[in-house]
Each structure stands twice: as structure tokens, then as C-alpha cells.
Amino acid sequence: MNKILEKEFITPFVFRMKVEAPEIARKRKAGQFIILRTCDAGERIPLTIADGNADEGWIELVVQVVGKTTKQLSALGPGQEICDLAGPLGKPTHIEFFGTVVIVGGGIGIAPSHPIAQAMKRAGNRVISILGGRTKDLVIMEEKMRATSDRVVVTTDDGSYGIKGLVTDAIQKLVDEGEKINLVVAIGPPIMMKFVSLLTKKFDIPTLVSLNTIMVDGTGMCGACRVTVGDQTKFVCVDGPEFDGHKVDFDEMMKRLRAYESDEKTSRERYEQGCCGKHR
Amino acid sequence: MEAKNLTTKERLQIPPVAMPEQDPRERVRNVSEVPIGYDAAMALTESQRCLQCKNAPCVKGCPVEIDIPAFIKAIVEGKYRDSINKIKETNILPAVCGRVCPQEEQCQKGCVVGKAHKDVDKAVQIGKLERFAADWEMERGEAEVPVIKASTGKRVAVVGSGPAGLTVAADVRREGHEVTVFEALHRPGGVLIYGIPEFRLPKRIVMREVRNLERMGVTVRTNYVVGKTATIDELFDEGFDAVFVATGAGLPLFMRIPGENLNGVYSANEYLTRANLMAAYSFPESDTPIARARNVAVFGGGNVAMDAARTALRLGAENVYLIYRRSKAEMPARVEEVHHAEQEGVQMMLLQNPIRLIGDDDGWVREVECIKMELGEPDASGRRRPVPIEGSEFRVAIDACIVAIGNASNPLVPATTPDIAVNKWGNIVADEETLKTSKKGVYAGGDIVLGAATVILAMGQGRKAAHAINEFLASGAW
Numbered sequence: 001m002n003k004i005l006e007k008e009f010i011t012p013f014v015f016r017m018k019v020e021a022p023e024i025a026r027k028r029k030a031g032q033f034i035i036l037r038t039c040d041a042g043e044r045i046p047l048t049i050a051d052g053n054a055d056e057g058w059i060e061l062v063v064q065v066v067g068k069t070t071k072q073l074s075a076l077g078p079g080q081e082i083c084d085l086a087g088p089l090g091k092p093t094h095i096e097f098f099g100t101v102v103i104v105g106g107g108i109g110i111a112p113s114h115p116i117a118q119a120m121k122r123a124g125n126r127v128i129s130i131l132g133g134r135t136k137d138l139v140i141m142e143e144k145m146r147a148t149s150d151r152v153v154v155t156t157d158d159g160s161y162g163i164k165g166l167v168t169d170a171i172q173k174l175v176d177e178g179e180k181i182n183l184v185v186a187i188g189p190p191i192m193m194k195f196v197s198l199l200t201k202k203f204d205i206p207t208l209v210s211l212n213t214i215m216v217d218g219t220g221m222c223g224a225c226r227v228t229v230g231d232q233t234k235f236v237c238v239d240g241p242e243f244d245g246h247k248v249d250f251d252e253m254m255k256r257l258r259a260y261e262s263d264e265k266t267s268r269e270r271y272e273q274g275c276c277g278k279h280r
Numbered sequence: 281m282e283a284k285n286l287t288t289k290e291r292l293q294i295p296p297v298a299m300p301e302q303d304p305r306e307r308v309r310n311v312s313e314v315p316i317g318y319d320a321a322m323a324l325t326e327s328q329r330c331l332q333c334k335n336a337p338c339v340k341g342c343p344v345e346i347d348i349p350a351f352i353k354a355i356v357e358g359k360y361r362d363s364i365n366k367i368k369e370t371n372i373l374p375a376v377c378g379r380v381c382p383q384e385e386q387c388q389k390g391c392v393v394g395k396a397h398k399d400v401d402k403a404v405q406i407g408k409l410e411r412f413a414a415d416w417e418m419e420r421g422e423a424e425v426p427v428i429k430a431s432t433g434k435r436v437a438v439v440g441s442g443p444a445g446l447t448v449a450a451d452v453r454r455e456g457h458e459v460t461v462f463e464a465l466h467r468p469g470g471v472l473i474y475g476i477p478e479f480r481l482p483k484r485i486v487m488r489e490v491r492n493l494e495r496m497g498v499t500v501r502t503n504y505v506v507g508k509t510a511t512i513d514e515l516f517d518e519g520f521d522a523v524f525v526a527t528g529a530g531l532p533l534f535m536r537i538p539g540e541n542l543n544g545v546y547s548a549n550e551y552l553t554r555a556n557l558m559a560a561y562s563f564p565e566s567d568t569p570i571a572r573a574r575n576v577a578v579f580g581g582g583n584v585a586m587d588a589a590r591t592a593l594r595l596g597a598e599n600v601y602l603i604y605r606r607s608k609a610e611m612p613a614r615v616e617e618v619h620h621a622e623q624e625g626v627q628m629m630l631l632q633n634p635i636r637l638i639g640d641d642d643g644w645v646r647e648v649e650c651i652k653m654e655l656g657e658p659d660a661s662g663r664r665r666p667v668p669i670e671g672s673e674f675r676v677a678i679d680a681c682i683v684a685i686g687n688a689s690n691p692l693v694p695a696t697t698p699d700i701a702v703n704k705w706g707n708i709v710a711d712e713e714t715l716k717t718s719k720k721g722v723y724a725g726g727d728i729v730l731g732a733a734t735v736i737l738a739m740g741q742g743r744k745a746a747h748a749i750n751e752f753l754a755s756g757a758w
């Protein structure tokens with residue numbers, strides 16, 4: 001049981017939540033995630049640790065409401081408790097001095113890219129952040145990202161804010177401007193990570209992506225999270241979540257993410273109608 | 281039937297008492313336990329088949345050396361409390377072992393009665409009697425809490441809450457040490473909870489044993505991934521004096537054939553975890569989904585494959601094919617489990633091997649391509665090596681498949697504690713008698729040491745380790 005300290009919606013479908021978790025706060029590093037359950041009949045879902053404070057003993061999650069579990073989580077508030085919370089899981093991001101690092105955050109992916117930007121900055125890198133969203137409201141955490149970046153480029157699909165276009169257009173522009181980029185870290189929807197990887201491959205820029213496959217245990221026991229990287233099968237929860245974007249089979253991963261589409265719809269509809277599953 | 285004064289000859293004439301079971305057609309539609317258990321009359325008859333041998337070869341076959349003639353004698357005399365207490369002197373999980381031990385390979389293998397009939401199936405049904413005594417106690421509510429010695433102030437961390445971890449927790453706690461069990465998942469019990477299905481081992485039995493440990497004063501911390509939440513070295517820094525690692529063999533192996541990452545392809549671990557731990561069989565009452573497939577293929581021939589196949593039937597599959605590359609005689613699964621699976625309608629496809637999985641445009645598995653096999657010369661394991669018959673490929677339509685070809689050891693702890701030595705398979709190296717690892721204060725046992733083994737072997741190692749830990753804490757000598 002972990003107590004919720006704060007909750008706040010930052011867009012109509014994205015909220016941040018501060019949760020008491022002293023042990024995780026002490027150990028967590030950029031790039032790691034937790035697994036939680038909202039109730040005893042609930043599913044185990046992974047969420048990236050977006051921030052944390054070891055002295056005060058909390059971690060912060062930034063969550064997009066997409067289905068039953070994230071919706072149920074969004075209904076909880078300060079003083080209430082999260083039934084199960086385990087972590088920090090996955091390998092931390094490999095941080096060192098690379099030179100110029102471009103951090104690409106798409107939508108909700110901006111949240112997990114924040115601790116990575118921070119750590120890269122601390123390691124002496126020049127950090128350029130590209131924040132992408134479909135529309136202005138979906139570009140989250142801009143202030144926090146500005147505070148830890150040397151340069152910030154914002155893109156929106158509809159042009160309501162920043163450059164009109166996709167994050168790949170922004171990368172292209174940086175290259176055209178003559179920026180020497182040593183590493184790209186891309187976190188966001190799989191389709192975004194796929195196209196970023198295709199583009200950076202053309203320019204031979206090493207690219208890390210953070211994968212968000214379906215998980216169950218998160219400890220390497222089940223293989224639900226497997227992806228093809230190069231010619232090998234990897235488990236995202238223990239071998240990742242970050243991989244060389246040039247080697248990931250994104251098409252396979254996107255198909256795997258859709259495996260339970262109709263069941264997820266059933267769960268969401270039942271929850272919306274008020275049956276939240278039995279509490280044992 | 282009167283209890284006493286039977287001659288050996290008379291005892292040998294009593295046929296083994298079969299345990300009543302749910303009808304196969306009925307039970308594939310529920311998740312309740314398949315064998316129903318002995319009643320008192322059945323237990324009396326069966327217990328009278330035991331000859332009370334002086335040198336009791338059965339005891340040597342039991343990895344925790346239960347005093348088998350003594351507990352059976354107590355059943356004959358109707359002293360069920362004495363019987364269960366006798367068992368519990370060396371086995372803290374009798375209700376579990378009575379159900380899942382491969383008795384025909386262990387205690388019942390050497391039984392004089394079975395030998396006399398030249399048929400191991402006619403041995404005294406030791407496991408079934410053990411279950412009877414354990415269930416008798418369970419029906420009477422909470423078990424007695426054993427005596428705990430005065431507090432020593434010493435602290436022991438147990439990593440993993442499977443049978444090995446639970447055994448160590450009990451035996452170390454009894455000596456008066458403080459014990460914390462750390463479990464990565466949200467429920468304790470290890471494979472007993474997430475792997476072995478409800479219809480073979482009701483979860484309430486495992487939960488009751490964990491509750492008993494808590495009543496003894498053991499702290500159980502779920503959602504705690506050692507190596508991640510804290511490393512072993514950090515546990516020592518926090519003040520633990522000894523650590524027992526029992527993290528099991530939880531790394532699923534895949535076949536490495538094309539199409540294995542298609543949707544609908546599961547490791548047995550994933551399939552069983554979804555079904556058991558996450559209660560996917562009651563979806564949408566519970567949130568975790570699982571493929572509701574009509575035609576399911578299971579690859580493998582062990583207990584895990586049988587559990588997966590029988591679970592698939594209970595999840596509504598019309599056809600479940602168990603595809604195994606050798607013949608039935610070589611199957612590592614228990615005879616009883618193979619029999620149960622066949623009774624329930626699992627279709628055995630023997631001497632056949634999957635070579636490719638074929639999917640549709642959405643990435644779902646639709647067919648499995650197999651090749652027929654024949655048995656050649658014996659291999660290193662002594663079993664005849666299966667050889668593919670060229671040109672015999674054929675396809676079977678499926679919409680899900682489960683890979684149950686085995687597990688390797690869980691690398692999480694060794695990877696984060698490099699001074700714990702492992703062998704080339706990734707199993708932790710531990711001394712056979714003391715279960716000491718290469719790192720001071722750290723012991724290991726169960727599947728993480730043995731490779732995928734059995735519940736009772738894991739418990740046997742747990743007992744030895746607990747003994748060594750208790751000595752270490754008393755003397756301080758490593």
C-alpha cells in the first residue's frame with residue numbers, strides 16, 4: 001500500500017501523481033519504471049518514474065488516461081492508497097558525456113524524458129529537447145524541460161504552438177542547421193519512435209528508444225514484453241526498456257500492443273458503467 | 281473395518297484405495313480441484329496396507345525424510361492430530377506436498393508393498409494419506425502456532441516466497457530470529473501461487489500456510505524486488521545478518537522458431553500467471569485478459585505443459601493439442617497428470633515437433649507447422665534422441681499456442697550481486713550440505729540452485745539451509 005500525496009490533471013487526459021514510496025525514491029534512476037495495481041482484481045501496469053525525491057520519500061508518475069486501470073488510477077486522490085507498487089524496474093538509462101544529446105518527447109513521452117534530460121545535462125552534455133504534441137494543450141511539462149535543456153523546440157501537428165509539423169521535422173531542421181548530434185533519445189508513441197529511428201539512421205546518429213510493451217510481472221518471468229531487436233528476442237522489462245532504435249522491429253511491437261484491444265474495451269466500458277471488478 | 285491384527289498377507293491383499301475425482305466432463309468446465317480427497321474410511325483402509333517396515337525404504341525416498349510409518353500408524357489408530365504433527369516435524373507444507381509431489385519417483389518408489397506387487401502404482405498411497413492428514417487439520421481451522429524461541433535479535437532476509445523460502449522462514453523463525461520474506465510479486469507463494477493451477481492446488485491452501493508464517497511473527501513484504509528495490513549488499517547494510525536466496529527458475533525458454541513473437545503465443549509462465557495469479561479465467565470480473573482461443577497448441581511434455589493444456593481447456597478451448605517431440609514413455613510429466621489431461625480431452629500429438637508459426641496480417645498466430653519425428657540413439661540424458669523425418673511437414677490450424685519447454689534460472693539477483701558465483705546455466709552455486717554460496721552470509725536453495733526441480737526438493741534444501749543459517753547465527757563462524 002502506497003499513499004497518494006498529490007494529484008493534478010495537467011491536460012484533460014493526463015495527470016501527475018505524487019506517491020509515497022521511500023525505498024523506490026532512494027534507488028530510482030532515470031529511465032526506470034514501476035508496476036502498480038489499483039485494486040485487488042486489477043491488472044499490473046507499468047509506468048515510468050517521472051520524478052522523485054529520496055529525502056522526502058516520494059516518486060511522481062505522469063499518466064495518460066487510456067483505459068480501465070489508468071482511469072481508475074485517475075479517480076484516486078491525496079490520502080488514498082495504491083494497492084500494489086513495485087520497483088524501480090528496468091535498466092537505468094546509460095548516462096555519460098556524449099556531446100550534444102537531442103531528447104525527443106512525444107505527448108505523454110515528455111514525462112519520462114525529463115529525468116533523462118536532467119541526468120544528461122548533469123553529465124555535461126549539451127541538451128536539446130524536442131517536445132511534440134498533436135495540439136498545444138498536449139505539450140506538457142514545457143517549463144521543467146526548459147529548465148534542464150540548452151535549447152527547446154516545440155512542434156504541434158496542427159501548428160497551434162511552436163513549429164507546425166512532427167518531431168521528425170524538427171530533427172531534420174537541426175541537422176539542416178548544421179547541429180552535430182551525438183545521440184538521440186526518443187520517447188513517445190511507437191509510431192513516433194519508429195519514424196525518428198528511420199530518420200536518424202539516414203544520418204547515422206545513434207538513437208535510443210524507450211519501449212512500452214505490454215507487461216505482466218516486470219521481472220523477466222513471463223516474456224509478455226518481448227520484442228525483436230536485431231535478430232534477437234529481448235524482454236523489455238529486464239533487458240530494457242531502452243534499446244537501439246535502429247534495431248527494433250517496431251511493426252511487430254505495434255501489433256503486439258494491440259493484442260487485447262477488444263478485451264480492454266470491455267474492461268473500460270464495464271468500469272465506466274460502475275463495475276470495477278470484485279475486491280477480494 | 282477393524283484396525284488391528286492384520287497379517288502381512290492380509291494387508292497385501294487390500295487393493296490400493298483410489299481417490300474419488302470430479303468427472304472429467306464436469307471438471308473441464310470449472311477450476312475446482314480434480315481429486316476430492318479420502319474420507320476417514322478410505323484413509324483407514326489405505327493406511328492398513330502399510331507394513332510398518334523397520335528399515336522403511338519409503339523414508340529414504342522422501343527428500344525431507346518424513347517418518348512415514350509413524351504418521352500412517354497414527355492414521356490407523358485414528359489419532360489424526362498425532363499424524364499431522366509427525367508430518368510437520370519435517371514438512372511444513374504437507375497439504376501442498378500430498379497433492380503435488382511426484383510420489384512415484386520418491387517415497388512410493390521404494391515402498392515394500394509396491395515392490396511385493398512388482399508395481400509402483402500399488403505402493404502404499406503415501407501422498408494421498410499425507411493429504412488426508414493435512415486436510416483434516418485444515419478443516420479444523422487455524423493450525424497450532426509452533427513454539428518460537430526467545431528473540432535473538434538477529435535478522436534474516438529470505439528472498440522469494442516459494443516453497444524453499446517459506447521453509448527457511450519457518451525453520452529460522454522458530455530459533456527466535458527475526459525473519460522478513462521479500463517477494464517481487466503482489467502475492468506470496470511462488471510457483472505454488474502463480475504457476476500450479478487451482479484445480480491441482482487450491483490457492484487457499486498456500487495462503488493459509490503464508491498466514492501461519494505471519495502468525496509465527498514472520499514479516500512478508502510483497503512488491504519488493506531484491507536487486508532492484510534493494511540489493512543484497514543493501515540488505516546487509518540495513519542490518520540483516522544472513523540472506524537466503526530462493527528466487528526460483530523463473531526465466532521462460534522459447535523454441536527460437538520463426539513466428540514466436542506473434543500474438544497468441546505465450547510462454548507457459550505468462551499463460552499460467554495470467555490465468556492463476558491474475559485470475560484471467562474470471563475476466564472481465566478481473567481486469568487481466570487472456571486469449572480465449574478455440575484451438576490451442578501446447579509445446580512440451582512436462583508437468584508445466586500438462587497444466588497449461590488443462591488450463592486452456594478450462595478457458596473454453598475446443599481442441600487442445602499437446603505437441604511433444606518424443607513418445608509418451610519419455611514424457612517427463614507425472615503419469616497421473618498425463619492421464620488426467622487425456623481424460624479431459626487433451627489431444628496428444630507425439631513424435632512431432634513445431635518448426636514454424638504462421639500468422640495473419642494483424643500479427644495473430646493462425647497455424648503451426650510441425651515435422652514428424654522418430655526416435656534414434658540415446659542422447660546424454662539417456663533418452664532416445666528424436667530425429668526429424670524429412671518431408672513429413674504438416675500444418676495445424678490454431679489461434680493460440682503455449683511454449684512449455686522449460687525455464688532457466690532467474691538472473692536478477694546474481695546480476696546485481698556479482699560476488700555470488702553461478703554456474704554456466706546461471707544457477708547459483710551452493711554447498712550441498714550447508715547451501716552456502718560464495719558470498720559470506722548468503723545461502724541459496726530451491727530452483728535457483730537446482731534448476732527447475734520440485735516443491736519437495738526445494739523444501740529439502742530449505743531445511744538444510746535453515747539449519748546452517750541457525751548455526752551460523754549462533755556461532756558467527758562462516
Ligand SMILES: Cc1cc2nc3c(=O)[nH]c(=O)nc-3n(C[C@H](O)[C@H](O)[C@H](O)COP(=O)(O)OP(=O)(O)OC[C@H]3O[C@@H](n4cnc5c(N)ncnc54)[C@H](O)[C@@H]3O)c2cc1C
Pocket residue numbers: 033043044045046047048049062063064065066067068069070071108111112211212213214215216241257258261264265268
Ligand atoms: C516501461 C513502460 C513505461 C510506461 N510509462 C508510462 C507513463 O509514464 N505514463 C503513461 O501514461 N503510460 C505509460 N506506459 C503505458 C501504460 O502502461 C499503459 O498506458 C497502461 O498499461 C494502460 O492500461 P489501461 O488499463 O488504462 O488501458 P488498457 O485499455 O488496458 O490498454 C490501453 C493500451 O495500453 C497498453 N497496455 C495495456 N495493458 C498493458 C500492460 N499490462 N502493460 C503495458 N501496456 C499495456 C496497450 O497497448 C493497450 O492498447 C508505460 C508502459 C511501459 C511498458
Ligand SMILES: Cc1cc2nc3c(=O)[nH]c(=O)nc-3n(C[C@H](O)[C@H](O)[C@H](O)COP(=O)(O)OP(=O)(O)OC[C@H]3O[C@@H](n4cnc5c(N)ncnc54)[C@H](O)[C@@H]3O)c2cc1C
Pocket residue numbers: 219380381382439440441442443444445462463464465468469470471472475476477504505506507526527528529530552583584587690692693725726727728732733734735736738
Ligand atoms: C506450472 C508448474 C507446475 C509444477 N508442478 C509441480 C508439481 O506438480 N510437483 C512438484 O513437485 N513441482 C512442480 N513444479 C516445480 C515447483 O513448483 C518448483 O520446483 C518449486 O516451486 C521451486 O521452489 P522455489 O522456492 O525454489 O522457487 P519458486 O516457487 O519459483 O519461487 C520463487 C519466488 O521468488 C520470487 N522472486 C524471484 N526473483 C525475486 C527477486 N529478485 N526479489 C524477490 N522475489 C523474487 C518469485 O516471484 C517467486 O515468487 C511445477 C512448476 C511449474 C512452473
Ligand code: SF4
Pocket residue numbers: 341342343344345346348371377378381383386387388406407410736
Ligand atoms: S513430502 Fe512428498 S516425498 Fe515426502 S512423503 Fe510426502 S509425498 Fe512423499
Ligand code: SF4
Pocket residue numbers: 329330331332333336337338339348349390391392393404406
Ligand atoms: S515402505 Fe511402504 S509399507 Fe513399508 S513403511 Fe514405508 S509405506 Fe509402509
Ligand code: FES
Pocket residue numbers: 214215216217218219220221222223224225226235236237238
Ligand atoms: S513483463 Fe514479464 S518478462 Fe517482462
